[in-house]
Amino acid sequence: MLAGNIEYYQPSTVNEAVEQFFILKKENKLPMYYAGGTEILTLGRLNIIHPGAIIDIKAIKETLSHESYQEHFIFGASLPLTYIEEKNIFPLLTQTSMEIADHTARNKITIGGNVCGNIFYREAVLPFLLCDSTVVVAGKEGQKTHPIQDIFNKTFQFEEGQFLIQLLIEKKYLTLPFITIKKRQQWETGYPLITVACIKIENQLRFAFSGLCPFPFRSQKVETELNNTLLPKEERINHAIEQLPTPVLNDVEGSKEYRLFVLRNTLKEMIVEMEEKE
Amino acid sequence: MPNPSAKKISVSLNINGEMRQVEIRPIDTLLYVLRHHLSLTGAKPGCLNGDCGACSVMVNDNVYKSCIMLAIESVGSAITTVEGLKDSPIQNAFVKHFAFQCGYCTPGFIMNCQALLLKHPHPTYEVVKEWLSSNICRCTCYQEIEEAIFSVVEGRVGGTSE
Known part of the structure; x- marks a missing residue:
């Protein structure tokens, strides 16, 4: 349980939430936005984070959107992962999500909470990186939309007081061929080693990674090498690995060498399967 | 607020x-x-x-x-x-199938199974496996817990409350 005198607020509008943030900030109360809250409660219990006030955004209706809007589909930041899985509008997101934590925990973990979390896996962001999604963010200057490539660099680059309202995907991406593979060191429920997600669009493969580096990422350089069909698969993979961002993780879940070994085999498996898909 | x-x-x-x-x-x-x-x-x-x-x-x-x-x-x-479940089929099934040993994890498993059966009255094995992965039993009663669930699904165990 969190320690200390922490205040709790549940605004019902985006503006109220942002205003409350800056009021609390002015009072030096270290406010934090809260959706599912699983990470805040677990990291708070371990004394790793120390919020003075939490602003629960789950009552804000825009954060609960799950609907079509013109050429896009909207995922509200407060939607629990299991809700998204049950509706299964975006199968790549469903499959990626189903590998996160466990079913009961995913009743509480929200899509916004996962992609904005401190814990570095943040696998739910991979489908959004692959599909050039749009991010709706609230802040002091109102609501703004950003292409995800402009605002996600290892983590979401939010300004103080900003929070994620929605993630939008162009509908053309919802049903593309895909594979998402999560490898664990042991069993089916162990901590993740690496997750790789891949889609095929206009005969090109796109890849996004989690658990390989201390941040999730999609890399143009890596994709260019993996799509160089003039070379044999093994060579393409070798060249792609040379383009990986650094550092490659080397921790208790797996050494750097082991992660790269697993990555190499996973990429080969994915390329073989995806290049056959129409 | x-x-x-x-x-x-x-x-x-x-x-x-x-x-x-x-x-x-x-x-x-x-x-x-x-x-x-x-x-x-x-x-x-x-x-x-x-x-x-x-x-x-x-x-x-x-x-x-x-x-x-x-x-x-x-x-x-x-x-x-778990105190709100009274003589529910899943509770009876846990007893009938010896789906516990020390019993510490049992209330949590029962609540998960109850929610599972409310949402999926006829779950596939894959769905049961996915839901049960949310709970840990150090006595490893997983097989018996699965049997308890499927006995309720198949109507082999009754109770007075749902």
Whole structure:
């Protein structure tokens, strides 16, 4: 349980939430936005984070959107992962999500909470990186939309007081061929080693990674090498690995060498399967 | 907005069909309030980290780990703890199939199974496996728990409440 005198607020509008943030900030109360809250409660219990006030955004209706809007589909930041899985509008997101934590925990973990979390896996962001999604963010200057490539660099680059309202995907991406593979060191429920997600669009493969580096990422350089069909698969993979961002993780879940070994085999498996898909 | 005071606030919680008035701090977890304010000790503290599932309860018929949920988040919802199940088929099935040994994890498993059967009265094996991966049993009664679930699905075990 969190320690200390922490205040709790549940605004019902985006503006109220942002205003409350800056009021609390002015009072030096270290406010934090809260959706599912699983990470805040677990990291708070371990004394790793120390919020003075939490602003629960789950009552804000825009954060609960799950609907079509013109050429896009909207995922509200407060939607629990299991809700998204049950509706299964975006199968790549469903499959990626189903590998996160466990079913009961995913009743509480929200899509916004996962992609904005401190814990570095943040696998739910991979489908959004692959599909050039749009991010709706609230802040002091109102609501703004950003292409995800402009605002996600290892983590979401939010300004103080900003929070994620929605993630939008162009509908053309919802049903593309895909594979998402999560490898664990042991069993089916162990901590993740690496997750790789891949889609095929206009005969090109796109890849996004989690658990390989201390941040999730999609890399143009890596994709260019993996799509160089003039070379044999093994060579393409070798060249792609040379383009990986650094550092490659080397921790208790797996050494750097082991992660790269697993990555190499996973990429080969994915390329073989995806290049056959129409 | 709720009372912004960091000190104790008075809230009404709908627990097992009864409205209970309780003084809580906004940061109290639901597990803490159930056990320490309401003497409902069926939900067990295990990892306190959202991993083991011993503290599972239902909120609006969805299963949650009460160690990673604030009590204040459950205001206005219907909370069901293992004490709220009386002679339910899944409880009887656990007894009939010896689906426990030490019993510490049992209330959490039962609440997860109850929520599973409410949502999927005829679950596939894959669905059962996925849901059960949320709870840990150190005595490794997993096989018996699966048998208990499928005995309810197949109508081999009855009870007086759903």
